[in-house]
Amino acid sequence: EPEVTQTPSHQVTQMGQEVILRCVPISNHLYFYWYRQILGQKVEFLVSFYNNEISEKSEIFDDQFSVERPDGSNFTLKIRSTKLEDSAMYFCASSEPDTRSSYNSPLHFGNGTRLTVT
């Protein structure tokens, strides 16, 4: 079964550094997402991406965050200047294009990247 893959599985960075989290969504999917989960807290929506642009973003997704689909297969999340509170598990997800039968198609998640900011 096709999978969403994320690299790296664990990223350690110093406060103020830039990080790029990488994701390869399922190939025929058109909707892409980033979520994060701070340890012990809820899974939180960050951003959704469709048709090469952000379709929605949360208040968490401020100017320090950006997303890109640079080459038609990768989907990246960049944090320009990391803060301690950015430490979390970051999940990439994708979902199918809309059809009559898959309008409510579920999100498929990768295994996450654990980001630790020191």
Add this chain to the structure above:
Amino acid sequence: DQQVKQNSPSLSVQEGRISILNCDYTNSMFDYFLWYKKYPAEGPTFLISISSIKDKNEDGRFTVFLNKSAKHLSLHIVPSQPGDSAVYFCAARIDAGNNRKLIWGLGTSLAVNP
């Protein structure tokens, strides 16, 4: 702002018995509800969903019930198996065209004991 609440952080069930996981929500605009299962060191995996126009959806051992008037849904697993031990998340969506943002509960950790 807890629009989706899973009030039981953990549940322990004997193998072969029924597991019932509960979820409450506050936003009447939610049109679609999903349950995800998550094992340690893995991403959430879709389990089962239900549209707000239905009150029940069944898939093998898993059944989701929706009570719109009570703003309550539940996931039933029958019979429970040790491999079902995981964290179960309830998530809800507002119909917003291409904006498929999900609002998540905190999760319930299910332990199925052999």
